[in-house]
Amino acid sequence: MAKSPPLKKLPKSKNLVASVSTVSLPQREVHNGHRGAVLWFTGLSASGKSTIANELEAALFKRGCHVFVLDGDRVRHGLCSDLDFSEASRHENIRRVGEVAKLFAEAGTICIAAFISPYRADRDLVRTIMAGGKFLEVYVNAPLKVCEQRDPKGLYAKARKHEIRNFTGISAPYEAPLKPEIELRTDKLNVAEAVDKILSNLQKTCGVPWKKS
């Protein structure tokens, strides 16, 4: 092989060896003014996950925090567009979202993942891949009868008529969290109260400023 042209100015060792990320998570967190974390919202359809997630995102953004919501709308037609509704695909969907949420937390962001995520094992898998204290499980808890009465998309009605199969709470199980970091009884709290409850936790765990910046 012919000798290649010399590398200009830079010593070979510096130029060639793949380096690790030069910006550490603590540096990012100091810059952002809060710690990164994953807030994992789980609960029945119509329990209020998306509504609270979006209001929380707005509240955190107003406080100057770096925050991003991952939900079905963000991944259904993109990252997880190859997945169907089989059981294996549902597990894989949560696994991938968990890995992406972890990347956002590594970037110093507060990542809010809002998915029914009915299986305890799937949620626990996401917990295990995260560094200690970076995973906060938020149980968005409304009784099934309340969710079914809300039914904003008419999904429960279809499930009762067997037009939708394997519908969580009706014809598929929902495994409630055993020790969620935060539980929100959305049949008793309104959205603002639910958001305040989470902010109070984030103030302690992530250094989020309580007052709006």
Next chain:
Amino acid sequence: MAKSPPLKKLPKSKNLVASVSTVSLPQREVHNGHRGAVLWFTGLSASGKSTIANELEAALFKRGCHVFVLDGDRVRHGLCSDLDFSEASRHENIRRVGEVAKLFAEAGTICIAAFISPYRADRDLVRTIMAGGKFLEVYVNAPLKVCEQRDPKGLYAKARKHEIRNFTGISAPYEAPLKPEIELRTDKLNVAEAVDKILSNLQKTCGVPWKKS
């Protein structure tokens, strides 16, 4: 079904309908002081992708930008841990990374994706899913003979001895970009010069401040 307890304080319509994200991308970009984008680094093994990506990340971070590097180390054992080295898996790997990079750009971050990504169609697919001007292809271009002489991990030597199959540039094709937004001849530029060339582009395209903050 029994009547559920009334929703406290909040009108039903507001509480129940899934809402879209309440923080827009322009709001995020104003807050960050620069636009979000995907910088897609492509090039042969040992062309300098990771080294430049990490130095660029440090330079952008010093300027107060929100930046994150996606590379093999970030996804191999996580998001893409289920993928092997078959051709189908390689395409799927790039597709998933592209979708994640897009999410970071939607969060207002400058996301640097550094992968050999040898197939033009795979890179073009990522370009098509991004909004106009948000995808910048960075061709990290060193002649094969230079990369092979560098060979920091001894991979080219193994590929020549047929110990590694389907090695890009040796026994598998590399399809060079036809119209990359940025081309870096890393046999002629050093790392600092390469970083400056990208920063100069980002100043125009993403509003990145030229001087360190």
